[in-house]
Each structure stands twice: as C-alpha cells, then as structure tokens.
Amino acid sequence: RASADSIAIGRQHFGTFCAPCHGAEGKGGVTGPVATKFIPPPDLTHPELQKQRTDGYWHSYIVVGGAVMPAYGEALSSHEAWHIVNFLRSIAQK
Numbered sequence: 001r002a003s004a005d006s007i008a009i010g011r012q013h014f015g016t017f018c019a020p021c022h023g024a025e026g027k028g029g030v031t032g033p034v035a036t037k038f039i040p041p042p043d044l045t046h047p048e049l050q051k052q053r054t055d056g057y058w059h060s061y062i063v064v065g066g067a068v069m070p071a072y073g074e075a076l077s078s079h080e081a082w083h084i085v086n087f088l089r090s091i092a093q094k
Contacts, residue, residue: 002086010087013080017062017072026091039068050092058085 015024023031026044030036042049062081065071072081 002089006083006086007090009080010083010085010090013076013084014087017076018084021069026088041069044088045091045093047093050089055082055085055089058088 014022014026018026019032020034021032021038021041022028022044023035025031028035028041028043030040032041035041044050059078059081061069062076062084063071063073063078065073076084
C-alpha cells in the first residue's frame with residue numbers, strides 16, 4: 001500500500017536504479033546522465049502515461065525489464081519494486 005514511508009523508500013530506490021536514465025524527477029528525455037547514450041526514456045510523470053500504465057505493468061517492467069530497460073529483479077526485491085511504483089504514482093502531474 002502507498003504510504004509516506006513507502007514513497008520515501010521508493011524515492012531512494014528510484015534515485016539509485018531509475019534516475020540515471022529517467023532523471024531525478026522522472027521527467028525522462030535526456031534529464032538522466034545515462035539517457036543521452038540510449039533512446040530517451042519517457043516522462044514517467046505525464047498524466048496520459050500514468051493513466052495507461054497499471055501498477056502491475058510498472059512493477060513487472062521494473063523487475064523483468066523491457067526492450068531497452070534493464071531488469072532489476074536481482075537487485076531489488078518485489079517489495080522494493082512496489083515502493084518504486086508507489087513513488088511513481090506520487091510524482092504524477094496533476
């Protein structure tokens with residue numbers, strides 16, 4: 001469940017695992033220091049993307065990875081991945 005503690009933990013994990021590509025605020029594009037080396041990642045705060053992606057989708061993508069995104073299932077527990085999902089929901093543009 002989303003809580004202030006979960007979101008804070010998710011923010012820390014996001015900073016470690018996600019910010020290098022997605023940027024510290026999750027805005028995507030070339031805001032992350034690694035993003036300039038690959039296809040620019042999406043803006044995770046965008047309302048339409050937030051609406052299109054379910055929590056389960058994001059959790060799976062974090063754990064298993066995708067076409068360009070690496071899998072973090074060996075570095076993060078499933079529980080830790082859920083904290084990141086809660087953080088992602090907290091940064092959604094209103």
